[in-house]
Amino acid sequence: MTHGQDSAATPVEPTGPAYPDPAHPEAAPTDPGTIEPVGYGKHGKVEHVPVAKIKHTRVSGTWVAVIVALVVLVFLLIFILQNLDTATVHFLGIEGSLPLGVAMLFSVIAGGVLVALIGGARILQLRKQAKKPR
Incomplete structure (x- = not known):
């Protein structure tokens, strides 16, 4: 009993600040703690969004x-x-x-x-x- 596509058949490589895309070296952020990639935009460049820092209480x-x-x-x-x-x-x-x-x-x-x-x-x-x- 399977629903949809088999997830094991298509491997997914990890992406993000810790795993920059080797095909796009400009994709690696300058400060991995403050920005997070959200996907590829125009001209193959990675778009980044600020990440909220956790406040110490x-x-x-x-x-x-x-x-x-x-x-x-x-x-x-x-x-x-x-x-x-x-x-x-x-x-x-x-x-x-x-x-x-x-x-x-x-x-x-x-x-x-x-x-x-x-x-x-x-x-x-x-x-x-x-x-x-x-």
Whole structure:
């Protein structure tokens, strides 16, 4: 049961920016990301139409950030699991013992919080200065 012509009988060569027509070297676009051939026009020249570029959105940026964060978390978990030797920590007269990887994680978190507080204070200072009339 066949309908119409058999598509396997007539091979179709791929065309487009990635496959310029060898018979028409002028058919290859100068910037393959911005134009797309639509067919042959007068005198055997290829007619091109602009292709809309995909805009990057906040959601796509968020997905990239989530993927990067997951990779970082996997490496962090591997680091902690490989550094389970007990370490004694002394801080302001308090003494305790915990795994070395966890102790290092807490120190990195404390450093990040300190940097975030200083950066937040600077942002508030700049916003206050920007609101002042000149």
